[in-house]
Amino acid sequence: MMKNLADRYININCACFFPNEGRKDDIKHLFKEYKADGVILYSLSFCTPYIVESMKLEKHLKNAGIPTLTIETDYSNEDEEQIKTRVEAFLEMLNKK
DSSP: OOHHHHHHHTTOOTTSSSOOHHHHHHHHHHHHHTOOSEEEEETTTHHHHHHHHHHHHHHHHHHHHHHHHEEESSSSSSHHHHHHHHHHHHHHHHHHH
16 A cells, blocks of 8 residues: 555656656646646745746647646735736636637
């Protein structure tokens, strides 16, 4: 049971394990599998691995024709309205397609 648990955690495509080409492929696969209209990349401020990865991942997804919105925030509510506006605009853009 411990080996299975370790294998599961080792096979997680996390931004901390860079470069991680499998993560790009997994996101594209999930996008197609769930018939998503777009992808929102969410990163917490000061989480450098995810922020650095999100730039390359956003470019990769856009090159694949996948609409993408990148959001970087912290745990505060200070940017709640800004995020709400950005997500609403993203959804509006997706609905125009």
